[in-house]
Amino acid sequence: MIEGKVWKYGDDVNTxxxxxxxxxxxxxxxxxxxxxxxxxLDPSFAKGxxxxxxxxxxxxxxxxxxxxQAATCIKAAGVAAVVAVSFSRLFxxxxxxxxxxxxxxxxxxxxxxxxxxxxxxxxKGVVTHNGKxxxxxxxxxxxxxxxxxxxxxxxxxxxxxxxxx
Amino acid sequence: xxxxxxxxxxxxxxxxxxxxxxQIVDVEPDFCLSHxxxxxxxxxxxxxxxxKVKNPERFVIVLDHTVPASTExxxxxxxxxxxxxxxxxxxxxxxxxxxxxxxxxxxxGFALPGNLILGSDSHTTAYGAFGAFSAGVGRSEMxxxxxxxxxxxxxPASFKIEVKGKLQExxxxxxxxxKIIGDLGADGALYKSVEFTGEAVGAMSLSSRLVLxxxxxxxxxxxxxxxxxAKTFAFxxxxxxxxxxxxxxxxxxxxxxxxxxxxxxxxxxxARPHTVDNxxxxxxxxxxxxxxxxxxxxxxxxxxxxxxxxxFLEGKKISRGVRMIVLPAxxxxxxxxxxxxxxETFVRAGAMVLNPGCGPCxxxxxxxxxxxxxxxxxxxxxxxxxxxxxxxxxxxxxxATVAASAVLGAIADPRKAxxxxxx
Numbered sequence: 001m002i003e004g005k006v007w008k009y010g011d012d013v014n015t016x017x018x019x020x021x022x023x024x025x026x027x028x029x030x031x032x033x034x035x036x037x038x039x040x041l042d043p044s045f046a047k048g049x050x051x052x053x054x055x056x057x058x059x060x061x062x063x064x065x066x067x068x069q070a071a072t073c074i075k076a077a078g079v080a081a082v083v084a085v086s087f088s089r090l091f092x093x094x095x096x097x098x099x100x101x102x103x104x105x106x107x108x109x110x111x112x113x114x115x116x117x118x119x120x121x122x123x124k125g126v127v128t129h130n131g132k133x134x135x136x137x138x139x140x141x142x143x144x145x146x147x148x149x150x151x152x153x154x155x156x157x158x159x160x161x162x163x164x165x
Numbered sequence: 166x167x168x169x170x171x172x173x174x175x176x177x178x179x180x181x182x183x184x185x186x187x188q189i190v191d192v193e194p195d196f197c198l199s200h201x202x203x204x205x206x207x208x209x210x211x212x213x214x215x216x217k218v219k220n221p222e223r224f225v226i227v228l229d230h231t232v233p234a235s236t237e238x239x240x241x242x243x244x245x246x247x248x249x250x251x252x253x254x255x256x257x258x259x260x261x262x263x264x265x266x267x268x269x270x271x272x273x274g275f276a277l278p279g280n281l282i283l284g285s286d287s288h289t290t291a292y293g294a295f296g297a298f299s300a301g302v303g304r305s306e307m308x309x310x311x312x313x314x315x316x317x318x319x320x321p322a323s324f325k326i327e328v329k330g331k332l333q334e335x336x337x338x339x340x341x342x343x344k345i346i347g348d349l350g351a352d353g354a355l356y357k358s359v360e361f362t363g364e365a366v367g368a369m370s371l372s373s374r375l376v377l378x379x380x381x382x383x384x385x386x387x388x389x390x391x392x393x394x395a396k397t398f399a400f401x402x403x404x405x406x407x408x409x410x411x412x413x414x415x416x417x418x419x420x421x422x423x424x425x426x427x428x429x430x431x432x433x434x435x436a437r438p439h440t441v442d443n444x445x446x447x448x449x450x451x452x453x454x455x456x457x458x459x460x461x462x463x464x465x466x467x468x469x470x471x472x473x474x475x476x477f478l479e480g481k482k483i484s485r486g487v488r489m490i491v492l493p494a495x496x497x498x499x500x501x502x503x504x505x506x507x508x509e510t511f512v513r514a515g516a517m518v519l520n521p522g523c524g525p526c527x528x529x530x531x532x533x534x535x536x537x538x539x540x541x542x543x544x545x546x547x548x549x550x551x552x553x554x555x556x557x558x559x560x561x562x563x564x565a566t567v568a569a570s571a572v573l574g575a576i577a578d579p580r581k582a583x584x585x586x587x588x
Contacts, residue, residue, distance in 0.1 A: 011352075012351045012352065012440060012442075014440075014548045015548075016528075016546070016548035016549065016550055016551040017548065017549055017550060017555075020528065020550055020551075021527035021528040021529055021551055022528050022529055022533075022553075024202070024527070024529070025201050025202070025204075025230060025231050025238070025239055025242060025529060026238050027204070027205070027238060027241075027242065039550075040549055040550035040555040059352050060351055060352035060355060060385060063351055063352065063385065064287065064546060064548060065286075065287050065527075066284075066285055066286055066287040066289075066301040066302065066303055066304075067202075067303075067304075068303040068304040068305060071303075086352060086355055088352075088355070088385060089355070089356050089385075089387055090287055090301050090302075090303065093302065093303055093306065094303040094305070097303055097305040097306060098305070140189055140319075142189055142317050143317075151305065152305045152306065152309055153209060153212055153213065153305055153308065153309070156213060156309050156312065156313070157212075157213060157214065160213065160214070160215065160312070
């Protein structure tokens with residue numbers, strides 16, 4: 001269960017406004033990436049985001065490029081989860097692989113506003129806002145295993161160590 | 166009930182007789198692609214503690230995004246990649262200048278019907294034009310593929326898009342795919358396998374089909390398939406790096422949606438800033454002043470694209486104050502364009518012809534935009550800030566529309582533009 005303050009955005013937030021192409025081939029650390037998170041969408045985000053905050057958006061979050069830094073920079077900024085009506089498949093995979101929880105609320109996210117507090121119960125699959133619960137489907141077992149290990153690389157290290165042992 | 170293309174290819178790769186929509190399968194791709202991001206992927210791979218890439222013959226690495234290096238950082242990345250491919254024995258390495266990955270893989274015979282191809286680039290969907298199941302993945306996933314050659318994929322539901330009739334010159338597959346994306350929206354085919362079919366698709370060259378499959382990702386699709394045919398097999402003759410077995414959907418396959426288009430009535434289309442689905446007929450934006458015109462990219466940098474653009478530039482001058490940039494998609498395309506005199510046409514018209522590569526499409530170098538400037542481009546994305554300033558604007562269109570606009574100095578309807586001979 002996590003609880004955090006909301007940064008609210010609209011539909012089709014694309015990877016270029018999350019993490020611009022001009023930075024994608026620079027060898028940046030996750031902390032440096034976080035300084036550019038959502039730069040062309042909301043310049044106040046990188047300065048104002050606090051650990052544990054939650055990004056809430058509309059449909060097709062993270063559309064566009066395969067660039068994994070779109071997930072890395074949000075995670076490194078301290079965001080605890082991204083909630084959206086739907087995700088682009090590449091952002092969805094990249095977020096899981098970076099250990100950034102993603103919650104798909106197909107019923108909509110219009111009820112949430114910037115600076116609201118929301119709770120997410122991953123075990124029960126419920127987002128709670130102003131005392132009202134909004135259910136979301138659990139992630140498939142294979143996907144959850146990666147997320148629970150903190151991302152694909154730590155997960156694979158564990159699997160490879162297991163197969164050697 | 167029969168199976169769609171996506172079901173059939175994933176069932177085959179997973180070793181099952183059939184797979185259901187939504188089923189997660191563990192599969193081994195036939196080929197995997199990465200580009201300049203290989204430098205970062207190699208660093209992630211090193212964290213896994215695995216010494217050697219498993220099956221190095223399945224990996225194709227193309228330097229295209231920031232070539233030739235415009236900064237010391239990019240140069241360092243390229244240097245690390247050259248050392249990585251040498252150490253790992255990756256033979257299919259194409260250094261700066263060979264071309265854009267999504268043109269180089271087909272030219273070098275890696276885009277094979279019935280194959281599963283994954284790439285750490287979202288426009289990996291392109292190889293669907295050859296009847297492959299091809300999709301983008303992230304950098305961590307590519308590092309994991311280096312180590313294990315395996316990945317999980319979810320079996321997508323499918324859309325069938327049937328295009329009847331014939332496209333009317335100068336209308337191209339770019340106009341068609343923009344129209345479809347405009348109708349469906351940027352998430353209209355989210356997570357779906359899209360199958361392009363019908364008379365117009367059958368009549369298209371492979372270069373034109375590549376535009377459909379390349380841009381399938383702009384409607385959210387996982388892959389975009391065109392049925393391989395005699396043209397596909399002829400192209401692959403003497404190029405294919407391996408034997409292949411084409412896969413076709415069953416006639417009684419189940420599609421979540423079927424859409425029908427009439428190619429004959431379609432006019433030129435333009436995607437306005439700042440989303441690819443913000444599409445209107447060219448008439449709606451005619452006269453919009455431009456500062457830059459970009460011809461090239463993995464979407465429209467092929468020989469037929471350069472030929473089409475050249476017809477609008479022959480004997481003409483690019484409008485004063487407009488910069489036109491031409492990037493052939495590959496060295497092979499550049500050589501063909503040289504032989505046909507297309508490059509001379511571009512240069513005489515006042516265009517800058519740059520090296521094969523991604524150029525300014527992603528805003529990394531070679532023609533980025535200042536605040537308040539407007540570009541008309543044959544690329545596949547027009548997101549805010551993509552080509553430089555977040556206050557610049559990019560319109561997407563066909564090579565014909567881009568070339569006609571460069572001459573006029575404003576967005577032009579190519580059907581009205583006088584062509585050739587300085588008329």
